[in-house]
Amino acid sequence: MAGQIDNLISVCSFHPEEELDHYCKTCERALCEECIKLDHRDHDWYKLKKVAQDIKDSASDKITEIINQEIPKIESNLKAIAEVEEKNKEAKTEKINRIKHRENELIAAVKVISDSLIKDVTESRFSEGEQHAKSEEDKNIASLQSLVAYYNENKQSLDGVAILRLQEKIRILLSRVRMHDPLRSEDHVDFDEGQIDIHSLERMFGLVVRESSQNLAVDIEGTTLTEQFNFQVTANPITSLSEKSLEQTWVYGRNDKEIKLCNTDGGVVRKFEFGDTVIRGFVRLDNGDIIIADGVNRVLSRWSNKDGDIKTLTNLSPFEPLGVALSHRKELLVGMKDRFNTRRIVQRMAINARVLHTYEYEEGHREWIKYYLFNSPDRVAENFNRDLCVVDSLSRNTGRLLIISEAGKLRVIYEGQNLGRMFKPSDVCCSKNSEIILGDPRNNAVHVLDKDGTFQRFLLTDCSYPSALRLTPNRILMGSENGSVHVFEYEESNQSNDE
Template identity: 25%
Template sequence: MDHRTSAQDVMRCDLCETTVVQIHCDTCLVNLCTACVGKHMISDESNDHKVVKFQARKSTPLYPRCTSHNKERCEMYCKQCDIPVCISCVALNQHLGHELSKIMHVVGEKKDIIIKERNELNDTIYPTYQDIASGVQNRMTQLEKEYGDLSTAVTKHGEDWHREIDKLVKKLKAEIEEMKNKHLQTLQKHLNEVNKNISDIKEEISSVEIAINTNDLSKLFSVMSNVHIYRNLPHKIMLSLPKFIPRKIQGEELNKLFGALSLSSLTSDKHCYSMKTTQKSPEAGSSPQVKQLRDESEIVTTIKTGYGIYLFNEACLSDEDIWTSGKDSTMKLYSINQGSLLKSITTKSGEWPSNIAVTKSGDLVYTDYVERTVNIVKNEKIEEVIRLQNWKPKDVCSTSSGDLVIMNNDESNQSKVVCYTGSSEKQTIQFDDKGNPLYSPSSLCFRYITENRNLDICVSDDTARAVVVVNQAGKLSFRYTGHTPAPKNEPFNPRGITTDSQNHILTADYNNDCVHIIDQDGQFLRYIDCKLSDPMGLCTDTYDNLFVAQRNNRQVKKVKYLQ
């Protein structure tokens, strides 16, 4: 056991290694006994040794050596040059006219800066890099599965082709067999007719031979010749056999027929990672970080969804993936950063979904207007959660306490919001305190619904040209009917609606190609006007990035609007 450092023994002198430590040299960071102090002092006379009692070690400031005067220690600091300086530097006027301070006065400021940066490293930067590493590792694991699914899809498609080819070969062989039998039957009938004539001709030849060789003249005159009939030879059956004309398969042509991989992408985006904060989310009970609105919003990412006609909605699955839906029975999951298609789900009925949402647990929810159902997708299997009678669902919003569904009746003369827990109704919101309808009755209108962080229920009603906000009890808080002047001076036409961590309410204005930002009390704050086009559905991620579904060009735009 090392008797100098063992926790079971006292500290010993670094020179003699036997006597208990009593003195410490703050300059050389050496532990000494009283007897060894002199020996240490003369061992290096170039150093200005600062010896103190062992209990007071590291209490003496160890000033940095001067880069210009090697034997001097720097007890001053030049703020213009941002370097420590010694007395000789000052005496030689090397920093004449510069602002000089005692180095200990600067040390406090320097320590504050270092401590602040250390805290930032500990509390923010290091956890952020840990999250990034974890996210990358999770993405790698996910990629393994997704590429496995991709290979499985190709294999399955190949098996489908083999089945179809086998069916095609069987069908062609059956057609060949049918043609062969038809031709054989025709030839057999022709052969039977020819053989009968042969038999008749032989019989007539025999009769003629008898008549010729007899002396009975009556038999000779009784011969009736059919030679004129047999001179007319039967029609020859001309057969034309089918030919199998195989189509040459070129490599590129086969790719087009079979299917090909879309282009993958591998890019980096400086806007994707955000620094982790130590604040808890609003759901955890603490106040959200205060964020200011940007003077100019910025589009940072564009996702091309490839829908054939219109794009209507999107819903964030995470900060990396987003679900989309349009006038198509297929709902598509895209990578936000790469813009690549990750997954597709087809609605159970084959109808296009009225709207989509994502639950807190990450399951996809969609409404089917034609089937009158609200459905959830779990493990790629679709389950019916709600089936309505005499009502049809328009939009759905998934909250921590259940689902909010806005719907209209079959006659399209009533609309209401129903709060569900599972498939059970727990609240219906339809009229204000005076008994007037809160929402306009129309089957042709677009309606979107969301819940704010303060539990207000917000509905965009394009027929009424208003955003209708009620509190948790269903009592009307306010109606927002737009702001003037609008970017295009067109009437307010609200479509998609969402909220953020600041309790802002954001709604797409389809006519003016912009997004309105209002506060939780309905006061207009700002437009997001950054060359959007036909905005429809809206959603935000956990970093308050806004996603805008553009109807006609079928693109999703990621927008930064908060600082």
Template identity: 20%
Template structure:
């Protein structure tokens, strides 16, 4: 059963057949009788002469019953006819009056169904596009908040580091200048010391001269009679020191600011956030007759495709060197790659003749996927590496997954992205890589922080971008939207569900193998159970993998690979 992320406990509503006392699953609906039917009652309904022409569709494609409105002119009659010319709803009595004679009429129930489908489509757009896309943009904004905070913190660290560097330079230059003052002071003091020595020597000289004069001046000194005259040396001349003059540096706050970094917002136009375009455009509320006819034709075609829940075996062949086929990938020319639990990976032509064979470490998982260019990608769980095989058969190392073991892989048919189911210790996740091998997204927990995955061993992508994972540990098909938001988990129709291979078709249906009940389940894009398309009654035993290519379903089990 399918459970949404906010209605896990409520479970899935089980539709009961409305025919008498039948209590089987009412997966079909009669638009004429307005009641659900099981498959057996549907077949009996079509065999009955009275109801063989009734319009029977899948329950989810039913026409909703027209609301009961009484005619204002004829209160006992119900309004169920629409006059195209007067654009007025009528009852049967109004329809038979002269006023509307010759006018064209339409079934009001058909118009109501069209309007209901339109509003339901708009509601679906809100749920499947506008809300997830808006949530994705909110996630982008939260990511930008973290990035901005990180950038600004780095800028602040750079500013502090630059200021510290400038302070260090100022301290270094100041230290050099102070050291220079010490040198200048030493030189000036040495000069003054030399001058002091000069005068000390001259004073000593004067002392000697004074003694000599005293000796000459003695009356008994005969030297006075000498013709020699004592001469005194001139006082030595010295110069005053010229001290340095301090001149303050000329700078202000602006000068300092110029020396440091500048913080400017680039003069560029902000890049607009990318909004994923909606695949289905809105249709106008009013339809012309031609538009209504086209819509009915498209609806009939869709129902015809959707109702092909019974399949017919077309061809069956065995793949050489492959035992117990566990996974199949089909390239763009329709040639399958098939793998078993011994690591044998073989490509055959459409007749089962082998074309290529590779020995891998893969086992019971969906570990390979065909690419848009005709190549193949496969994982090596032991080496934690994803390899790529080019169309000319060259094998190259593509992605390294670090500590995570790559279990399953899928190449997107929408944009070529690579989706990988991974596991490490007791954790599991789905990682998205672009075509160049760059990691762009990790999906691991839901909005409540609960682990989404346990053992994602098969993985695929739906046409609406949903990522559908067959999880052996969770015993469920876990589906998230392209933004990674949990949409629902399908847990089968019985007490135990053991999902294996999984794929989707062009209408967005999900096909998944259940190896316990030996069946292949068909789900609608919202996880609603539609039917069992392959079962033991059709010779199915232990279905392990399934693949849809060009509206053909390829299922594999045991030693054979029948095409259906």
């Protein structure tokens, strides 16, 4: 052991093949020949043996100082790290136990369903009264068979009186027995297998969520955009907005009872009020009419800009609309889920609500497993290459962006950057050069991706909880979770048409 340490302290840490045989008084450190040649040529250096006795005491003092001050810090740090690692181990064990417990709960739930189905198969299709009648008939048949057997065995010895009595008994029993069509006894029962949906199982099971430590987060620096103006609309998060003109913007806040047309200082120019409706989103058409996704009544409605009338465009039941957007061909793009949350779809519709295409799932590796594309397709935008960009919520705290080809093939899943907080995108829009712009309210940022879903840069940082986005010529509109709208200048070359 001593020999190993001797070898360790005698060689240079930077040039392991060289010995520490010089001392630099300028830097107060031992050197090798290579160190002198590279960095200490012009310093005051000597052969180590020549100055060793003179600097021995000061070197010993430095070692003692390190032992007394720095080593305890290192040891304390190592102890703290070990304690954290032990806590991590205990926490992971506890989480694994919870996962196992959840597994057992799901297996038990499946067993309950299985037992119920087996009971449905094995139970008689006959009512209690029908079963009682059948039981009585079975007794009569058994009695009849016994009398017939008795007669066959004893007919030679029976006298006339006994035969007449036996005949009467057989006649009565025959009157109580009906002849049935055997086909009526068939029990036409079948088992209609459901689809095994991996995403639904994952949603029921739960998610492993790892929130990044702040000290591991990437440095976030956004593009410098000039804010033209901002205004307050509501106390609720802005979920949808659309620019009518440079001075006026239609805005809706979550759980509000009206869509407002606001000017640049937040003044309400016009408003559309509604009753028992929860708006999941809206889009404005070229003629000024507004298409509304009504989550309560499960319909798409059309509000007339001309006379203020509202009419049902289409009934989506059993699906509930989660959002609505407009494609570049002026088609409606609607994200939906059914009331049991077993089906989640995006539909492309003509402006009259005729369904053109339904996006739901991709085929799995086995025919009986369906790989659904979406968990909760809250927002949809069409890129200029015809891809669909879908904001897909996974849980209350997490989400992702899906990029899907026009034909329905899942191309990319984007799950954010390592910014220290969980990633749950709020809204998406696309520029003319097919860049994808994505709101990230939990990290107060707006991400920019290329058409293939590769992160490019941050468009905005330190922005106040971006909950809704809209691109217009030369501007980007951002709705905030605090109920305000912010309007920024944005280069026209990077713009998409406002739908």
